[in-house]
Amino acid sequence: MQKVILSLFIAFVLHNSLLAQDSSLLKMLNDSLEANKKPDIVTGTFKATQIINLPTVESPAKRSLQFIIMHRFGKLNEGGYELFGLDNATIRFGLDYGITDRLAIGIGRSSLDKVYDGSLKYKLIQQKEGGLPFSVSLYELITYFTQRYSDKPYLTDKYRTSYTSQFLIASKITRCLSLELSPSWTHYNMVGTPDDKNDVFAVSAGGRMKITKRMSINAEYNYLLPNQVVSTNVYNSLSLGLDIETGGHVFQLVFSNSQGMIGPWYLSKTTGRWGSGDIYFGFNISRSFNWKK
Numbered sequence: 001m002q003k004v005i006l007s008l009f010i011a012f013v014l015h016n017s018l019l020a021q022d023s024s025l026l027k028m029l030n031d032s033l034e035a036n037k038k039p040d041i042v043t044g045t046f047k048a049t050q051i052i053n054l055p056t057v058e059s060p061a062k063r064s065l066q067f068i069i070m071h072r073f074g075k076l077n078e079g080g081y082e083l084f085g086l087d088n089a090t091i092r093f094g095l096d097y098g099i100t101d102r103l104a105i106g107i108g109r110s111s112l113d114k115v116y117d118g119s120l121k122y123k124l125i126q127q128k129e130g131g132l133p134f135s136v137s138l139y140e141l142i143t144y145f146t147q148r149y150s151d152k153p154y155l156t157d158k159y160r161t162s163y164t165s166q167f168l169i170a171s172k173i174t175r176c177l178s179l180e181l182s183p184s185w186t187h188y189n190m191v192g193t194p195d196d197k198n199d200v201f202a203v204s205a206g207g208r209m210k211i212t213k214r215m216s217i218n219a220e221y222n223y224l225l226p227n228q229v230v231s232t233n234v235y236n237s238l239s240l241g242l243d244i245e246t247g248g249h250v251f252q253l254v255f256s257n258s259q260g261m262i263g264p265w266y267l268s269k270t271t272g273r274w275g276s277g278d279i280y281f282g283f284n285i286s287r288s289f290n291w292k293k
Contacts, residue, residue, distance in 0.1 A: 039128035045135060045172040046180075048250045048286055049096060051206040051220045052239040053258060053266040054182060057137040057170040059121045060098035060288065068094040068286040070261045072254070077277030085281060092261045102126075110262060113145040117262050127172060134171040140164070141263045159190035164263035166204075176210035186264050192231035200228045202267045214245040218252070222267055229268050237270040241284075252284040 046056040049066065060066045070092040074085030082088060094108035094117075102123040109116055118141070125136040141164040163186065170180035182204040191198055206220030222237040239256035257272035258265065259280050272278030 039131035042127040059104035072280040072282035137168040139166040179207040197228040216243040
């Protein structure tokens with residue numbers, strides 16, 4: 001009987017010793033994996049490729065196609081006869097395709113001035129958990145307007161083209177709050193008068209505040225540096241919106257003093273004033289199609 005008890009005691013001690021060794025080895029392995037773990041890339045800084053008009057750091061993933069409709073009605077101050085702007089509309093259609101997870105290209109067509117646009121967006125820096133606190137994307141846009149003017153025969157293809165470059169710097173501050181800052185440069189091949197600048201600079205800021213699981217409040221402000229456009233009364237663009245995510249769709253309700261929805265138009269051609277009721281109500285709606293297996 002004593003031998004049996006002694007054998008059980010020795011087995012118990014050996015078993016606990018092996019468990020302790022296994023636990024120690026497992027802890028060492030976990031510590032090693034944790035030490036060599038690469039920081040995870042922060043995703044979902046914004047739910048759409050536009051805050052409202054301003055592009056975000058987001059772009060379609062590799063082999064994904066995004067179709068976007070941007071729609072603005074007329075000004076609210078047009079009164080009841082125009083149904084407070086609902087009788088009039090400006091629209092843009094766009095297609096964006098992800099060549100890689102970091103590089104995307106896009107094309108679009110706007111009814112305002114009958115503009116065609118082409119774009120390229122590349123993610124230079126990606127925010128990481130425990131690492132870089134911000135993301136940076138480079139956005140390049142070329143626009144070409146085709147509106148006909150019988151009294152302006154000099155408007156050749158060269159003079160109808162403009163170019164916009166934007167650095168999109170964004171950070172997902174918390175699970176609910178994301179902010180973006182964007183310096184921009186726009187070059188016009190032709191301007192209204194010799195006193196207007198061909199090269200126009202602006203600074204934009206915007207953000208997203210999540211209020212429910214599928215809804216957020218968005219805002220953006222685009223500040224045009226002074227003394228660049230003098231032949232026309234232009235104002236800084238201020239836009240407010242509400243994002244509603246519905247699975248594969250992102251639906252945005254929009255209020256803005258900008259009728260134009262692409263770079264040169266909302267950055268330096270905004271003629272509306274909030275204080276005068278020059279507010280365009282509208283929406284953006286985007287749908288993603290994924291060809292990945």
